Amino acid sequence: MKKTYLLTMAAALSVAPAVAQDPAGYVNPFIGASTSEGAAGIYHGLGKTFPGAATPFGMVQLSPNTITGGDNGSGYSYEHTSIEGFAFTQMSGIGWFGDLGNFLVMPSAGPLQTHAGSAKHPEQGYRSNYDKASEKASAGYYRVKLTEHNILGEMTAAPHSGIMRFTFPAGQQSRIQIDLARRVGGTSVWQEIKVLDDRTIAGYMKCTPDGGGWGNGDGKANFTVYFYAQFSKPFTKHGVWSADIPADWTRKRDEVQSDRYQQRVASAKVIPGVKAFEGKHLGFYTDFATTENEAVLLKAGISFVSIDGAKANLEKEIADWAFERVKQEAHTSWNKALAKVNIEGGSxxxxxxxxxxxxxxxxxxxxxxDIDGRYIGGDGKVHQPTNFNKRTIFSGWDVFRSQMPLQTIINPGLVNDMINSLVTLADETGNQYLERWELLNAYSGCMIGNPAVSVIADAYVKGIRKFDIAKAYTYAKNTVEKFGNGTKGYTSGGLSVSLTLEYAYFDWCMGQLSKALGKSADAKLYTARSANYRNVFDAEKGWFRPREDDGSWMAWPAEGRMRQGYGTIESSPYQQGWFVPHDVPGMTKLIGGKDKVLQELTTFFDKTPENMMWNDYYNHANEPVHHVPFLFNRLGAPWLTQRYTREICARAYRNAVEGLVGNEDVGQMSAWYVLAASGLHPVCPGSPRYEITSPVFNSITFGLDPAYAKGSQFTVRTRHNSRVNVYIQRAWLNGKPYAHSYIDHAAIAAGGELELEMGPTPNKSWGIK
Structure with missing residues (x-):
């Protein structure tokens, strides 16, 4: 059950000391690893990250799972007191009802139990309480002591595979069991398993919307997870369990968690010695005797293509049983990835x-x-591209703002991969438009807007162009025509303000892409459409307001523009109304001029609660306002951008379980911090401009990719930086005085150094040009 107390720093303290040459040593995977609504003060919960082992952008994540149902997309929450198993796939920081959490492995002892049991009564299933003090995590590694049977669990990962080590007490009925049906937010609807020899099993789990999962099925996730697993100890006694699930039972989230469903699972038929089996709700077990502190290992490869793919993934990545080697390789891979940004100074x-x-x-x-490059496409067929790696989990509405712009600097090849993945998906499905929130080939339709158009435009203007630009352009155009403000020039109804403003921005992105490609007629058309944000501004009220289908204004509530959900999604008109990133001068004029806007924005920040948890003002816990602190640069008051971004970095991010004030949202919340703490952040992706702000650190060096950049690195360096000296006094770019509060991507990609002299009071003459 969720608890409403604030979480402790215990998890943070489990991270080993680190040195500058070991950036992975600074990683604390417990930051944000809570879904607690009580601590967050809102149903969205906290960070919703997972603490388990992963590699950079890897397919596999080996992580503890404490819960299957509810709005718990990571499958884990720090305040839960029992663990139901360790899964090979997880999602990070997502809201809505989650998915993945497949191939759930659990060590146990004593009589076999075929269902997990409940958080209130873990003893009624294979779930186990655990020793919180024993729980430790680092980049690529996780461990915990399960107290039910005194078993130590450890795990580490490779990109497409993982290995677990379980240390047992002495016993005649020790066990490793695998719940093949389990899935975060529901169940896999069909499983097959084969015992290939006395150490090896293989099979698959089919996950469809009928089994819930992403959005409780509304996210349309439809995928199959294939596995190839081996045990270090040969089978002396093994079998499967199979629950009898009636054909007329629905199998979504609430039904799967119901008492009647769990009673069926608890009374599942156990079939010893079986070599092959298929069914609706299966598990596998192997029993064995153990001596005191005997370690038994399990390793598995995962594939979304085939069993052969899973086998190849495992054999090429973890050919032996060298757990410590795989752990070290995971750590090394993180050091290499994290070294793309080197910081000096700071606490x-x-x-x-x-x-x-x-x-x-x-x-x-x-x-x-898979490791050979093959992937399953949106047409259900196997594809093998020659010029990109297929990527998935594109949380578009979140990540176009900070996450993808960050990657354009440090991982431009990844951005190229993502664009290729979205374009080929549009091709393979025959949809011929770009999905806004893609998950394992699903067009989930989650959230709003046309974020892929922003990502493509942003990449193209920054020189990231290793994709089929003709198809990308066609599908981007199809996207903004399919989802947009239409002939009325606004979108009506319950999300009128959010949709109209965001569609206007994405039209601007389409105009920028058209302009860059020399398509002047389209450039003119979409640039003109980008002004449609004005059509939901009510001059009488002096703010943005939703419209009805007939053009009339929606009734004004007692709370006015402060009303959450009044024509908006996950925001209020007061918060969403600032989202005109492509036309800040036009927005400023509309609201009443620079002085009024500066006054409004200052109030917006000054009324934000100290802890920056979910609130009605600057709500950093959610994305619609993430660009707002940087608007001061555009309004001729860059010292306020410097002030407020340093405050946000200090107040909204901490080394604690509750160290993220809102959902991590697949990298967005963290990417905001990385960029802002580095002294750079865009207001308007699709433009190559970054706003300059006050860095947290004395020096931040970005490693650049020679395939996309002329320079080898770009450094933001400071003089006299401190928690008091947060204001930029002067600046130099490559040794020459620099008077602007912004910098172009081309200047970063050329390599060099931006030097900032800091002081305790604003220099109101710098950065206003």
């Missing part, structure tokens, strides 16, 4: 927050292709 806490944030930006978009 130990700030370094931990920074490198953990950077770590969280490198979970997704993850590998979807």
């Amino acid at each position: 130990e806490e700030e370094k931990t927050v920074f490198y953990t944030a950077l770590y969280h930006t490198m979970i997704d978009p993850r590998q979807f292709s």
Whole structure:
């Protein structure tokens, strides 16, 4: 059950000390690893990250799972007191009802139990309480002591496979069991398993919307997870269990968690010695005797293509049983990935927050292709591209703002992969438009807008162009025509303000892409459409307001523009109304001029609660306002951008379980911090401009990709930086005085150094040109 108390720092303290040459040593995977509504003060919960083992953008994540149902997309929450198993696939930081959490492995002892049991009564199933003090996590590694049978669990990962080590007490009925039906937010609807020899099993789990999962089935996730697994100890006694699930039972989230469903699972038929089996709700077990502190290992490869693919993934990545080697390789892979940003200065806490944030930006978009490059396409066929790696989990509405712009600097090849993945998916499905929230080939339709158009435009203007631009352009155009403000020039109804403003921005992105490609007629058309945000501004009320189908204004509530959900999604008109990133001068004029806007924005920040949890003002816990602190640069008051971004970095990010004030959202929340703490952040992706702000650290160096950049690195360096000296006094770019509060992507890609002299009071003459 969820508890409503604030979480402790215990998890944060489990991270080993680190040195500058070991950025992975600063990673604390427990930051954000809570779904607690009580601590967050809102149903969205906290960070919803997972603490388990992963590799950079890898297919596999080996992580503890404490819950199957509810709005618990990561499958884990720090305040839960029992673990139901360790799964090979997880999602990071998502809201809505989650998915994956497949191939759930659990060590146990004593009589076989075929269902997990409940959080209130873990003893009624294979779920186990655990010793919180024993729980430790680092980049690529996780361990915990299960107290039910005194078993130590450890796990580490490779990109397409993983290995677990369970240390048992002495016993005649020790066991490793695998729940093949389990899935976060529901169940897999069909499973097959084969015992290939006395150490090896293989099979698959089919996951469809009928089994819930993403959005409780509304997200249309439809995928099959194939596995190939081996045990270090040969089978002396093994079998499967099979629950009798009636054909007329629905199998979504609430039904799967119901008492009657769990009673069926608890009374599942146990079939010893079986070599092959298929069914609706299966599990596998192997029993064995153990001596005191005997370690038994399980390793498995995962594939979304085939069993052969899973086998090849495992054999090429973990050919032996060298757990410590795989653990070290995972750590090394993180050091290589995190070294793309090198920081100097700052406190130990700030370094931990920074490198953990950077770590969280490198979970997704993850590998979807096997080690040989093959992937399952949107047409259900196997494809093997020659010029990109297939990626999945594109949380578009979130990540177009900070996460993808960050990757354009440090991982431009990844951005290229993601665009290729979205374009080929549009091709393979025959949809011929770009999905806004893609999960394992699903067009989930989650959230709003046309974020893929922003990502493509942003990449193209920054020189990231290794994709079929003709198809990308066609599908981007199809997207904004299918989802847009239409002939009325606005979108009516319950999301009128959010949709109209966001569609206007994405039309602007389409105009920028058209302009870059020399398509002047389209450039003119879409640039003109980008002004449609004005059509939901009510001059009488002086703010943005939703419209009805007939053009009339929706009734004005007592709370006015402060009303959450009044024509908006996950925001109020007061918060969403600032989203005109492509035309800040036009928005400023509409609202009443620069002085009024500066006054409004200052109030917006000054009324934000100290802890920055979910609130009615600057709500950093959710994406619609993430660009707002940087608007001051555009309004001729860059010292306020410097002030407020430093405050947000200090107040909204901490080295604690509750260290993220809102959902991580697949890298977005953390990417905001990485960029802002580095002194750079865009207001308007699709433009190559980054706003300059006050860095947290004395020096931040970005490693650049020679395939996309002329320079080898770009450094933001400071003089006299401190928690007091947060204001930029002067600046130099490559040794020459620099008077602008912004910088172009081309200047970053050329390599060099931006130097900032800091002081305790604003210099109101710098950065206003």
